[in-house]
Amino acid sequence: MTKGRTTVTETIFLKEEKTVRRKKNKDLLKPYKPISKNLYLTLCIASFILLVGIWSLLTYTSIIDSVFLPTPTDVISSGITLFTEFNFVNDILVTLYRVLAGFVLSLIIGVPLGIFMGSFKIVEAFFEPLVSFMRYMPVSAFIPLFILWIGIGELEKVTVIFIGSIFSIILMVAVEVSNVRRELVEAAYTLGSTHFGVLRSVVLPASMPGIMDAIRLVLGWAWSYIIVAELIAAQTGIGSVIIESQRMFRIGDIIFGILTIGVLGLGSDFLLKSLSKKLFAWNYGR
Amino acid sequence: MDDLVEVKEVRKIFKGKGKSPDVLAVDTVNLKIKKNEFITILGPSGCGKSTLLRMIGGLEKQSEGIIYLARNEITGPSANRGMVFQAYSLFPWLTVEENIQFGSKIKKMESAKKKAITQQYIELVGLKGFEQHYPKQLSGGMQQRVAIARALANEPEILLLDEPFGALDSQTRLIMQELLLTIWEKTHKTILFITHDVEEAIFLGTRVLTMTSRPGKIKADIPITLEHPRSYKIKTEHHFIDLKEQLTELIRSESLKSIELQAQ
Ligand SMILES: Nc1ncnc2c1ncn2[C@@H]1O[C@H](COP(=O)(O)OP(=O)(O)OP(=O)(O)O)[C@@H](O)[C@H]1O
Ligand SMILES: [Mg+2]
Numbered sequence: 001m002t003k004g005r006t007t008v009t010e011t012i013f014l015k016e017e018k019t020v021r022r023k024k025n026k027d028l029l030k031p032y033k034p035i036s037k038n039l040y041l042t043l044c045i046a047s048f049i050l051l052v053g054i055w056s057l058l059t060y061t062s063i064i065d066s067v068f069l070p071t072p073t074d075v076i077s078s079g080i081t082l083f084t085e086f087n088f089v090n091d092i093l094v095t096l097y098r099v100l101a102g103f104v105l106s107l108i109i110g111v112p113l114g115i116f117m118g119s120f121k122i123v124e125a126f127f128e129p130l131v132s133f134m135r136y137m138p139v140s141a142f143i144p145l146f147i148l149w150i151g152i153g154e155l156e157k158v159t160v161i162f163i164g165s166i167f168s169i170i171l172m173v174a175v176e177v178s179n180v181r182r183e184l185v186e187a188a189y190t191l192g193s194t195h196f197g198v199l200r201s202v203v204l205p206a207s208m209p210g211i212m213d214a215i216r217l218v219l220g221w222a223w224s225y226i227i228v229a230e231l232i233a234a235q236t237g238i239g240s241v242i243i244e245s246q247r248m249f250r251i252g253d254i255i256f257g258i259l260t261i262g263v264l265g266l267g268s269d270f271l272l273k274s275l276s277k278k279l280f281a282w283n284y285g286r
Numbered sequence: 287m288d289d290l291v292e293v294k295e296v297r298k299i300f301k302g303k304g305k306s307p308d309v310l311a312v313d314t315v316n317l318k319i320k321k322n323e324f325i326t327i328l329g330p331s332g333c334g335k336s337t338l339l340r341m342i343g344g345l346e347k348q349s350e351g352i353i354y355l356a357r358n359e360i361t362g363p364s365a366n367r368g369m370v371f372q373a374y375s376l377f378p379w380l381t382v383e384e385n386i387q388f389g390s391k392i393k394k395m396e397s398a399k400k401k402a403i404t405q406q407y408i409e410l411v412g413l414k415g416f417e418q419h420y421p422k423q424l425s426g427g428m429q430q431r432v433a434i435a436r437a438l439a440n441e442p443e444i445l446l447l448d449e450p451f452g453a454l455d456s457q458t459r460l461i462m463q464e465l466l467l468t469i470w471e472k473t474h475k476t477i478l479f480i481t482h483d484v485e486e487a488i489f490l491g492t493r494v495l496t497m498t499s500r501p502g503k504i505k506a507d508i509p510i511t512l513e514h515p516r517s518y519k520i521k522t523e524h525h526f527i528d529l530k531e532q533l534t535e536l537i538r539s540e541s542l543k544s545i546e547l548q549a550q
Binding site for chain 1: 343344345362363364365367368369371374375376377378379380388389392393420421422433436437440446
């Protein structure tokens, strides 16, 4: 704010701001209305507590036979055994590595291609139909084929993630890029930008938050592809632990494995989300 | 004196897509703009005002005719014609200061000069103290002030504004009118300004052009001889009110025509 010399207009704007703030405390059911950080956090935790509560209710009272659904404490002790006796950390790391390797590869190729597809019609015309077609072919159905082609080693797992992610990444990035407001592009041209300048200083920064959201979404799917791949043919990884536990009828281990994937997915999503909020603060103001 | 902009026999036809027919949006417009003029264009909705402005800005290509800027044919957008749009044209990832510097960065201007110019235009539009704010943190009126400063900081030959205050509430709008008028009185920058608002057109312009309903042609060209500097009080003077009556009548008859056209 200008110190001392606030103009009449600025005073008007300041007053507007204040009334807006006062209204914010009312009606929580107003669409898009922001709520306080504490309330937000409380609600987040409450939903988890509710889930665990229902689970406890069903299992400790033996409404559901503990052979089919173990109690929370059983699952925790299964988890401890997994870590102490079966080196579960290693399985987690292996799975993590596979997802990251395949996913990062798909980003390296998919993001630039998506950007070009969204901004140049010639690239779009050439790739769009092909990529859309590829996207609708389920990657899980390709797994047998990949096994025949490249065996059941690490490369096969990474390929599953790569193929499973890249087409969605390309298409979603292209959509983000093609949705950049035309006014921004036109404003840049009237300020003297070249075609390349518009791409670099307008299209890219404008679509970055959206691209980040797309990445988060597809990473979520990648977590389920890797498990499918590991269920089918693997000696290590969370998926292989799960399928092994099924053979041994160790339901606690299965549930602990599933929960681990959930936590990993949530963690990676949280990381990307905070990164996005930090990098693109301008997109989250107000 | 030489004309800064000359629009010669310009027509614009939008090719229909699928079953929609071709649209003749602008029909044979001839227009000369002298340096230092503040021209306002009035016309009913959909008459082709934006299309005309965008052709001068180089963002749209005319179907026929030719447009010159200082005797050079216009073939596309360029830094010598600054544009201000109705709303939301600031780069949301840049601060106020960075938005205003966008053009200077492209020109690779040295940093001391860039800073000086930015500061000059921030002061001109009364946004001192808001340099580091992001567009989202500003009200609509303030955002438009940044948009004007950004266009001016590039020192274009002409400033093209397409209903820049159209999305603002009436109070803010009045203040913005005074601000823009003051800027013109200080700089005498050539301005072409589109509006729906008769009062705004008279208050700001040194010449008001009215357009017919679509296909848009120039219908009347009325010089506004009200003295400068103008204060908002001028709006209650007889001469102003007479002009307002005359122009309202002109626009009204065209608006009625365009409604009849749509009804058919
Ligand atoms: N890109 C386009 N494609 C097809 N038709 C268009 C296009 N842009 C404008 N038109 C048509 O041209 C005509 C004139 O549009 P224009 O936007 O220039 O009107 P305007 O006078 O600025 O209207 P308003 O006052 O409502 O902004 C309209 O009938 C519109 O439908
Ligand atoms: Mg318009």
